[in-house]
Amino acid sequence: MIWAFIYFFSFFLFQLEMVHAFKFTPEICEKYGLGKNWYCENNKQVKPDEPTLEDIMSSSSPAEQKAAELKELWDTNLKRATITGSKEDLEGFLKVHNFIVDKGIDFSRNVQRIIDTSPVYANNESYYKNVVESKLREDSYEHLLYGASSRYGLVFIYDVSCPYCARQLPILMDFKSKYNFKILGITTGDGIFKGLDENKIDENIANDSLVEAYPTIILIDRLNPAKIFISKGLITLDKLEEKIARRIEDREVSSD
Known part of the structure; x- marks a missing residue:
């Protein structure tokens, strides 16, 4: 059940990223008689002048x-x-x-x-x-x-009483900030870490075949649903980048 939730959550995020937000265009405002409000005025933001790549x-x-x-x-x-x-x-x-x-x-x-x-x-x-x-x-x-965050996400399996989990969290946050990956946290229920995109409580997560220790990091393929083991225990940012990149590379090469 937990992995069904994860795939659903990941697919939802994937679809959400593909949907364009509704905009109050001048035509919409006129059609529905919304008048001249801050959200109806055509105040398109103009980016400040800056050199382009070609200019430089x-x-x-x-x-x-x-x-x-x-x-x-x-x-x-x-x-x-x-x-x-x-x-x-x-x-x-x-x-x-x-x-x-x-x-x-x-x-x-x-x-x-x-x-x-x-x-x-x-x-x-x-x-x-x-x-x-x-x-x-x-x-x-x-x-x-x-370029991988639109297809892949991460699952961080942890326990708040685990010191290695606490040390792993800021490393994951650095990875998230750098590459814009969504991260779903799964914990046994004794508290949660803030900063993750979502937390799920599952007392039986330790019974999953991919979970041998805390913390465990798993890569989720949202396009072709699959869970791919990345690491158990504490891992540095450079090693995390390398392992995730290699797993993604292996999957995309094998699918060609």
Whole structure:
């Protein structure tokens, strides 16, 4: 029963994200005689002037200034998309984010080519190689996770008396803030953690085959209903990102 609820909850969130909110357009206000109120006036917000991605890259500014402007544009677009949640703003953020990720991957590959062809780096090859490969993996994981929240969600199984659960919560909140994943908490009923999208009390959750310890984190596929084990016990943010990205990658490769 608990997993049926989870799938229903996840599917509801998935559908909710796809529905456009009702708007009081001038036509609607006139049709229903709503008059001139704050919600009927056509006060479309105009975004402040700011350089676009194309403006920044085509300018004659030094490379380091372009990098600073790109970082500022990325940060502004992220904050705007987080607050408004509109399709336009989300796509605007992803456009800048993907461009920066691609630049980072190109940089890492170019560094690797120099390492592979320059004897001067031979003594430090393993160090540079590890740094580059690590950067490539991180960029790849982030690129995948930023676009995955519309299909996937997380289930956090915990007990408030568990110290590792309390330490895991802020890590999950960081993940949620960064990638906009929905998180459903399931507890045995001795209290709940605040900050999760929803909490469900289930005294029998420990009997589930995927739950061997507290905390347990499970990935939910809302498009093709499935629950995928991620971790048990305390896990760091970078390891959490890696495991979730790998599970998502495995599922999407196998479905091709």
